[in-house]
Amino acid sequence: MAELMDQALLLRRIPYSETSLICHFLTPAHGRVTLMARGARGAKSPFRATLAPLYRLHIRWRPGRSGMGTLLDAGRAGMLVDEAYMLDGLQLLAIASQLFQEGDPHGFSELSDAMTLLASRHQDEGLCAAFWLLLDRAGLLGDLLHCWQCGEAVADAALMAWKGAQLICSDCGEGGAVSPGMRKGIAGVMRQGNVRLSARDLQHWRMMIGQVMREHGMKLPEGFRQLSPQPK
Ligand SMILES: [Zn+2]
Structure with a gap:
């Protein structure tokens, strides 16, 4: 051959x-x-x-x-990434390996883009953003402007909820509150490098990512295994 x-x-x-x-x-x-x-x-x-x-x-x-x-x-x-990002980079490889199987034409540009995102954000936000990008490009997420259940557009200022690894509108049920500020923060981190999330929003984002991975039978990376909100 x-x-x-x-x-x-x-x-x-x-x-x-x-x-x-x-x-x-x-x-x-x-x-x-x-x-x-x-x-x-x-x-x-x-x-x-x-x-x-x-x-x-x-x-x-x-x-x-x-x-x-x-x-x-x-x-x-x-x-692919500087030495400072080696451990996070290895985590991205492990996730990409689970998302893109043999026979799937995708994966190379998705993983390359995730590595670039990782290296161009603050470290905590960067790992979440890179995971989010991989999950999104593998088709496991919806966008932050629509309900993932009914598909309706949701106003920027509306409160949404996180339930069963989905971002849903108030008509579709209740769950962990996702504030307008948090949706804006995630969108901001995905778009540009200088955006930071509060420790609480970052923790919530990690939990959302962990839940999506678990929902799809993936092995959860270190730091993403807490699947319910921290008791206050
Ligand atoms: Zn809905």
């Missing part, structure tokens, strides 16, 4: 046999690709230096006739 080339982001590495790695990549043109990197854990393998997470890569591979293809070459083209 003809060799293929693409840009790639490394999502996961799974040790295979004594010396090899099974690697999951997101690519812009080929979606998620799973490839065997033969001998990648060997001391002299050129893959040893390149196949680390959080780098932009260029890869070349031979697709399998049936099943997994073989990685032929991998080169680095810069870091």
Whole structure:
């Protein structure tokens, strides 16, 4: 079979046999690709230096006739995020790995945009914003101007509620209050870098994100496991 080339982001590495790695990549043109990197854990393998997470890569591979293809070459083209964001970046990889499965053409630009968002916001807001972007682009969220249940437009100044991992209008029921200020704050953080949320709104946002992930059977990242409001 003809060799293929693409840009790639490394999502996961799974040790295979004594010396090899099974690697999951997101690519812009080929979606998620799973490839065997033969001998990648060997001391002299050129893959040893390149196949680390959080780098932009260029890869070349031979697709399998049936099943997994073989990685032929991998080169680095810069870091995805600064060292200060490494841990948060790894959390984004874990979430993207759950959201974008093999056969889905999406994932590469979504993850790239999430990393950019992470690195251009204050740290606490940045991780929430990056998760929010990934969940949104994977189709798991509605927007902040409409009820996610009935689809009606909601006025900027109206109180909304959070219930069952959905943002709903007052006609559709009750739940944890989502103030107009909080909706405006989230929209602001998603749009520009200098917006901060209050500690309370940030905590509430984390809880909303955790609930959406749990609703879709995803593994919750550290710091997003508290699923009910803190007792006052
Ligand atoms: Zn509604």
